[in-house]
Amino acid sequence: MTRFITRIELHDANSDDYERLHEEMEKRKFYRTIKAEGVLYQLPDATYRYDGDVAANEVHDKAREAVKATRLKGGIIVTESAGSVVSGLKRA
Template structure:
């Protein structure tokens, strides 16, 4: 299974737009928490983790569909993870 980090920025968004985004991302298998060294942490705002047997293009397409479902535009960055190191995040 491959892990991807995904960051989304909605253009000219209000807080309720991000709530819709979070819901749409969750429907598509994205998570807003990450486990590191046995501890569950909250991801930074509008950042998500996706674990699956897919490639970065498929993850991007899922995120794009979630952004489109909000009805406003947005930018997306998808990065395949080879490992993770966290600091300063709040525990979930």
């Protein structure tokens, strides 16, 4: 199973728009937490984890659908992760 990290920036958005984005991303199996060294952490705002046997472009397409559901435009970046090192994140 491959892990992806996705970051989205909505253009001209407010906090309610981001709450809607979080809901839409969750519907598509994106999560706002990450486990590192056995501890579950909250990812930075509008950063998501996706685990699956898919290609990065498929993850991007799912994220783009979520952005479209907010009726706003936004920037999206998807990266395939080989592992993570974290610091300063809040425990989930």
